[in-house]
Each structure stands twice: as structure tokens, then as C-alpha cells.
Amino acid sequence: xxxxxxxxxxxxxxxxxxxxxxxxxxxxxxxxxxxxxxxxxxxxxxxxxxxxxxxxxxxxxxxxxxxxxxxxxxxxxxxxxxxxxxxxxxxxxxxxxxxxxxxxxxxxxxxxxxxxxxxxxxxxxxxxxxxxxxxxxxxxxxxxxxxxxxxxxxxxxxxxxxxxxxxxxxxxxxxxxxxxxxxxxxxxxxxxxxxxxxxxxxxxxxxxxxxxxxxxxxxxxxxxxxxxxxxxxxxxxxxxxxxxxxxxxxxxxxxxxxxxxxxxxxxxxxxxxxxxxxxxxxxxxxxxxxxxxxxxxxxxxxxxxxxxxxxxxxxxxxxxxxxxxxxxxxxxxxxxxxxxxxxxxxxxxxxxxxxxxxxxxxxxxxxxxxxxxxxxxxxxxxxxxxxxxxxxxxxxxxxxxxxxxxxxx
Amino acid sequence: xxxxxxxxxxxxxxxxxxxxxxxxxxxxxxxxxxxxxxxxxxxxxxxxxxxxxxxxxxxxxxxxxxxxxxxxxxxxxxxxxxxxxxxxxxxxxxxxxxxxxxxxxxxxxxxxxxxxxxxxxxxxxxxxxxxxxxxxxxxxxxxxxxxxxxxxxxxxxxxxxxxxxxxxxxxxxxxxxxxxxxxxxxxxxxxxxxxxxxxxxxxxxxxxxxxxxxxxxxxxxxxxxxxxxx
Numbered sequence: 335x336x337x338x339x340x341x342x343x344x345x346x347x348x349x350x351x352x353x354x355x356x357x358x359x360x361x362x363x364x365x366x367x368x369x370x371x372x373x374x375x376x377x378x379x380x381x382x383x384x385x386x387x388x389x390x391x392x393x394x395x396x397x398x399x400x401x402x403x404x405x406x407x408x409x410x411x412x413x414x415x416x417x418x419x420x421x422x423x424x425x426x427x428x429x430x431x432x433x434x435x436x437x438x439x440x441x442x443x444x445x446x447x448x449x450x451x452x453x454x455x456x457x458x459x460x461x462x463x464x465x466x467x468x469x470x471x472x473x474x475x476x477x478x479x480x481x482x483x484x485x486x487x488x489x490x491x492x493x494x495x496x497x498x499x500x501x502x503x504x505x506x507x508x509x510x511x512x513x514x515x516x517x518x519x520x521x522x523x524x525x526x527x528x529x530x531x532x533x534x535x536x537x538x539x540x541x542x543x544x545x546x547x548x549x550x551x552x553x554x555x556x557x558x559x560x561x562x563x564x565x566x567x568x569x570x571x572x573x574x575x576x577x578x579x580x581x582x583x584x585x586x587x588x589x590x591x592x593x594x595x596x597x598x599x600x601x602x603x604x605x606x607x608x609x610x611x612x613x614x615x616x617x618x619x620x621x622x623x624x625x626x627x628x629x630x631x632x633x634x635x636x637x638x639x640x641x642x643x644x645x646x647x648x649x650x651x652x653x654x655x656x657x658x659x660x661x662x663x664x665x666x667x668x669x670x671x672x673x674x675x676x677x678x679x680x681x682x683x684x685x686x687x688x689x690x691x692x693x694x695x696x697x698x699x700x701x702x703x704x705x706x707x708x709x710x711x712x713x714x715x716x717x718x719x720x721x722x723x724x725x726x727x728x729x730x731x732x733x734x735x736x737x738x739x740x741x742x743x
Numbered sequence: 744x745x746x747x748x749x750x751x752x753x754x755x756x757x758x759x760x761x762x763x764x765x766x767x768x769x770x771x772x773x774x775x776x777x778x779x780x781x782x783x784x785x786x787x788x789x790x791x792x793x794x795x796x797x798x799x800x801x802x803x804x805x806x807x808x809x810x811x812x813x814x815x816x817x818x819x820x821x822x823x824x825x826x827x828x829x830x831x832x833x834x835x836x837x838x839x840x841x842x843x844x845x846x847x848x849x850x851x852x853x854x855x856x857x858x859x860x861x862x863x864x865x866x867x868x869x870x871x872x873x874x875x876x877x878x879x880x881x882x883x884x885x886x887x888x889x890x891x892x893x894x895x896x897x898x899x900x901x902x903x904x905x906x907x908x909x910x911x912x913x914x915x916x917x918x919x920x921x922x923x924x925x926x927x928x929x930x931x932x933x934x935x936x937x938x939x940x941x942x943x944x945x946x947x948x949x950x951x952x953x954x955x956x957x958x959x960x961x962x963x964x965x966x967x968x969x970x971x972x973x
Binding site: 661 | 797826828
């Protein structure tokens, strides 16, 4: 009996037990679908994160106040406790003494109560200078930005993000409207362009932006103190060098001892990109491990059913031996059957995985490209699983003694 | 010409610390064109002898020659080749593969011999004509009566033109009329084609239609008689 005939025999026996074959291969289907969907969605996520990092601004350095001793006593008007250990004079020194810096903006991040007509909610409020939007590469869609004049006078003006605009002023322009922030009336002067969600899920369009002086004086009732500083660079290639300069200026200004830890954290875009890539990689590895485990479990399912099949078909095996089938012919028949089951599962799983990946991509609005190497690996591994987990049952079948197999009831 | 010869053929089974001897010491010679019935009560050893003659089992001791080759010395795969080419089996329960049509069932031993499918199928159709089932060639076993299934099995036993056909209770599942039809088919093959046929049966009516009757009891041949022509 040649290979094609053995293959045909195996295929025939497979197709005469369609339901069982499908159930047998369910583990493989799920494993392959998971592998392909996870890899493709993971790639989509990585792509998305990269886009977001790019859109955050092409080159900037962010300094965050992280001094554990600097937590402010709760202010009666403030809903959170912003960490205000960074000072304005430190900001100005950095801006003046660091050669590579192009623009800078102080930053204060806090949470405020926003009231407009029947709307009443807590939102994030960002204090900024007139340069913040330029550094962050974030255009104004309608109205005007914060001006130097607003900052000097700590004016009660605000820019709002798209999410808030849609919420408060559906179908209407927000420009010129008056909202109450912590019970004080503010005029909306500008509508920010859509920014989207950050990689951590934070909706960047769900914010109010005010002059940083306004937040200090009117919302937090402090004279000084920043939660962050943002600087753009003249040349992106000087990023790590500039980061070090900023660090040494800050340490000097804060009179930190040589062995003391920083009381601030500096992020630059390269680091953010690296961090998020590492996180994505770790996530990817984790998901691939899970998908691989389900493939192995699927393989064990195949072995289990194949062993049952061999027991069930002992008489058939005995008969085939009586008619002249050699051990290897029986071995081959059962291995091929197992491979066919797994390969079919691989194909169904592949279609399912591609479908899931595209559905998720469509739902989240991501660009999903099917990872071709994942498809190849999934198909190859399902075939190998068929071979590996089919071998033992097939070996068992081929080692049956003809007379014992034939007498089996 | 001597087709099959056994010398002191014996088979015993070890079960724990007890040894059961199913076949004691059988000396037997079967010539070309013979039609033999092996009879005996249940436990007489006739099925064990049949399995040994069919190379489905290996003897504990003794020699077994088919066409002069001592098959007691052969490997599993060599025995598979002997079963394929020299022996045609007919079983009580027909043992057709339910997923295959009649013609594919008959062609199967041909495929194991390495003959291509097209040729095997056309030979199978000829044999189905011979057993008067040409019109049912493409039907599956479950669409046929017991007698028809047994005739398909006989066609399958014939396809590699074996030295001998071994039939184990071939009429055990059939009614009287069908039994006679199957026996007539065996007689026809024996007289017209000269096929050597060995039937194992416990029914005297069936055994009497052979040309020679071997009677077994307790693993030994107790009588070997020629049946006078009717």
C-alpha cells in the first residue's frame, strides 16, 4: 500500500467520524486561534503604542515631582493631593541654563469639580504655559490657546478636550461658554483637537487645561509648586545628554547629597518608548505561553481520543493485519489520521484567529495586520502536535497481535 | 502438491502460573485442491489450529510449512506478507470494513500487496461477478444481507489468488438456505478453480459437504477421514 492510499484510508476514516474529529480537534482550534489572534492583536497594540508615543510630541523631556515628603496637606478646594515639590525657580533655571532646550512649560496636574447646567463631574485639570500645546504637538481645533497674558494675570480661562465638549455641549460650540470649576466661573476659550487614549487607557480628551498660575492661585491656593515640567529639545539626538543636564541642575538646586536618591523622575521619550516596548514584549511572551499551553493541552486531548479510537477499532486493526497490513502501514495510517485531525484543527483555528483579530481591531479601531510568521508557526506546530501526540496511539495500534485484535469483542 | 504441512505443531498459553495447552502436537498435510472441514467441540483446539494455519498466531513449538517455507521462523512483517499473498480469510462475522463499499473491501488485500487502485478495483469487480454480486459492487456492507456480505468476504479472500482459503465458521450466522448457497460457492471454487479450502465448523451438516474431515478433541487430531463422493 503506497502513501497516497494510506492517506486516503486515513482521510476516509476521519470523514466518517466528523463530529468526533471536530470535538477532538477543539483544543487545537482554540490554541491556534489564540496564538494567531494574540500575536496579531499584540502587534496592533505595539503599533498603536508607537503611534501614540509619536503623537505625544516628537521630542520632549518630562520631569515629574516624586518627592515622597512633599505631599501637600489636603486643601479644602482640592480633591486630590498634588505633589508640588518642583518649584518655579527650578524650572526657570533649567530653561535658562540647559543649552539643548527649545521650549518649556511648567505643569500642574490636579482633579477638579466641573459644573455646567445639569452636568456635574470630577475631571482632570492640567495647568500649563502657552508653550505646552506646541511641545506636545497638540493643535487647537477651535478658539484660541492660553496666552502669556492669561498666565501673568492668572485668568479664569480654560481649554477643554473633545470628550468633555461632546459631553457638555453636544452639537454646539463650547467657545465662549461659562463653566464652574470648583464653584468658580471660567470662560472656555479653546477646544483641543482629538488626542485619543494613552497606552495606559487614560483618555487625553477628558481634560481641562488652564494657565498653571490659575491652578496655583485659584484652585490650590498656593504661591509656588509644580507637579511637572515639560521641555522640548532643539535636537532629538541630544536627549540623553539634556536629560542628564536637567538632572544635575535639579539636584544642585534641591541641594541633594551625593548619595541621596532623586526626589523627582525624569522621563524622556526614548525611555517611554523603551518602557512600553518592554511591557508589550512581556505581555506578548505571556500570551504566547498561554497559547502554547492550550496547544499542548489540545495535543493531549488528541492523544486521548486517538487512544480511545485505537481501542475501539482493535477489530479493524486485526482485520487489516489479517489481510496483510504490515506494522508500519498501520502505524502510518494512525499517525496520518492524527495529523489530518490536527491540521484541520489548525486551519479552522487559523480562520477563527484571523476573524477574532480583525473583529477586535475593528472594535478598537486599530490597524490589525495578520502576523504571517504566527500563522506559519501555528500551522506547523499543529502538524507537529498531530505527529507527536499521534505517535504513541499509532505505535500501540501497530503493536497489536493479529489474533488478539481479531478476537477482541 | 503439498500446500501446507505441520510437524508437531503445538500452542500453549501461560496464564499466571498455569499453562493451558490448546493444541498438543498436530501433524498435518494439506495438498493442492483439497476441501477440508475441521470439526470438534468448543475447546477442542480447532480455532487455535485455524489461527496457526492462518499465520495470525505463532506456535509455541513445532514447524509450519506453507509452500515449503517454514513460517514458524518468520518475522511479523514477513508473516503479514504470507497472510496477504498465501491465505484468504473468511470469518463468521464477515469482518467487512463498514465505511468501504463492497468493491473497495474486496480490493483491500490487493492494495496491501502494492497493486495500484485502478487495477485492484477492476479485479475486485470481476471477483464480485464470480460470486454473483456484480450488481452490488458499490453498495456498503450495511446495505446487504448476511449471505451477500459473506460472499463479498469470499471474493476478498480470493483476490490475491491465495494458496489456501481459511474459513472460520463461515455459515455460523446464516440460515439454512443461505448456508447451502455459501457452501455451493465454496464447492464451485474448489472444483472449477482448484482453490484449496479449509473450513472450521462445529456443524456436521456443513462438515459432511467437504471432501475430508479432520476431527479434533483436546488439542489432538482424533480422526482424519475422506468423505465418499455422493
